[in-house]
Amino acid sequence: MTSIQPIKTFEGSRKAHGQQARVEDTRGAAEDFRKAMLAGPKARYFRSFDLVKVPYPSRYGLRNAFSHERLVEYIHLQNRVFVVQFDTDSGVKTLLVSPSDHERGGETPFFRRLQDKMPQFITNRVVHRQTTVPEVVAALGLKPEDIDYITYDHLHTQDVRRWLGTHEMPATFPNAKLLVHWQEWESTLDLNPYQADWYCPNGIAGIADDKIIRFEGSVMLGDGVALVHTPGHTEGNHSIVVHTDEGLWVTSENGVSVDAYAPHLSTASGVADYAKYLGTEVIINGNTLENSVDQYISMVQEKTIAGPSQRDPRFPNVFPSSEMTRFWAFPGTKPAFYVGEAHHGSLFSP
Ligand SMILES: [Zn+2]
Known part of the structure; x- marks a missing residue:
């Protein structure tokens, strides 16, 4: 039995002919969705855990906005997992959001080439492994079989085989099912070469069909937790989207920083000036540029759902799962606003 319910609010919001009309129609729908979600119940538990810091090209993370005056080719991303618990008609469910298997994700072709050309002593300085997903679960006192769902905003760099298991490999989380938008699943099975460079080879190969829940459009998973289709x-x-006592947290990798959702305030080199002369309200994280017009709409949608941060209301309450963080080796990349961590509610032991 599943209690996953469709969300209708965004249906048709991207149908206008004008590109900015689509932005405004989606913004309006996002305001409605925000009100509805805030009027509803909260999730039981939400907590972030830092997994690994990795370098990522500034030309993708901040596109043309980042100034190259100082020849800084990389930004430093703090990658993290979120543990979320929520009530449903069939009891409390435990969800891992963005549980990257970073020991394997390095096989993604783009990162494989980067590692191969980078001397080991440099790799050791720019890749910081902090913990792993099984360690996070164990440290919380949860058993591997307590994990009901895992999800990623998209499947770039992900290898989910160890978590879900294959015929050759037992599952680390034997009861977990992957929640994935059907289009992400279908495209990962049949990739264009530009996109394939960012997907872990065989990252979803050999996974039993009953481990996958493909959803369409946007869905509510239970009390205070939604998955909203944000293409681009x-x-x-x-x-x-998770409703907590700090408002609605919105997580994805559409932007590499909260700065990317309020670029006029950014302290990253060149970003605020770029936002001003372009008149843009977001900076897209575009490594593959599948559809930048839709990604722009999706980031406006995300920041509208998120609303103002309680930590600094000038910034939206988005929580990037890979967040640009300051690093001495990459000058000019310190963001104006860094979320870092959040911890709400108390853990339920199934
Ligand atoms: Zn990506």
Whole structure:
């Protein structure tokens, strides 16, 4: 039995002919959705855990907005997992959002080439492994079989085989099912070469069909947790929205920083000036540029759902799962606003 319910609010919001008309129609729908979600119940538990810091090209993360005056080719991304628990008609469910298997994700062709050309002593300085997903679960006192769902906003760099298991490999989380937008699943099975460079080879190969829940459009998973289709970065991209006592957290990798959603305030080199002369309200994270017009709409949608941060209301309450963080080796990349961490509610032991 599943209690996953469709969300109708965004249906048709991207149908206008004008590109900015689509932005405004989606913004309006996002305001309605925000009100509805805030009027509803909260999730039981939400907590972030830092997994690994990795370098990522500034030309993708901040596109043309980042100034190259100082020849800084990379930004430093703090990648993290979120543990979320929520009530449903069939009891409390535990969800891992963005549980990257970073020991395997390095096989993604783009990162494989980067590692191969980078001397080991440099790799050791720019890749910081902090913890792993099984360690996070164990440290919370949860058992592997307590994990009901895993989800990623999209499947770039992900290898889910260890978590879900294959015929050759037992599952780390034997009861977990992957929640994935059907378009993300279908495209990962049959990739264009430009997109394939960012997907872990065989990252979803050999996984039993009953481990996958493909959803369409946007869905409510239970009390206070929604998956909202936010296409653009990839066709099947979605954002994870969680209602907490700090408002609605919105998580994805559409932007590499909260600065990307309020670029006029950014302290990253060149970003605020770029936003002003372009008149843009977001900076898209575009490594593959599947559809930048849709990604722009999706980022406006995300920041509208998120609303103002309680930590600094000038910024939206988005929580990037890979967040640009300051690093001495990459000058000019310190963001104006860094979320870092959040911890709400108390853990339920199934
Ligand atoms: Zn991506």
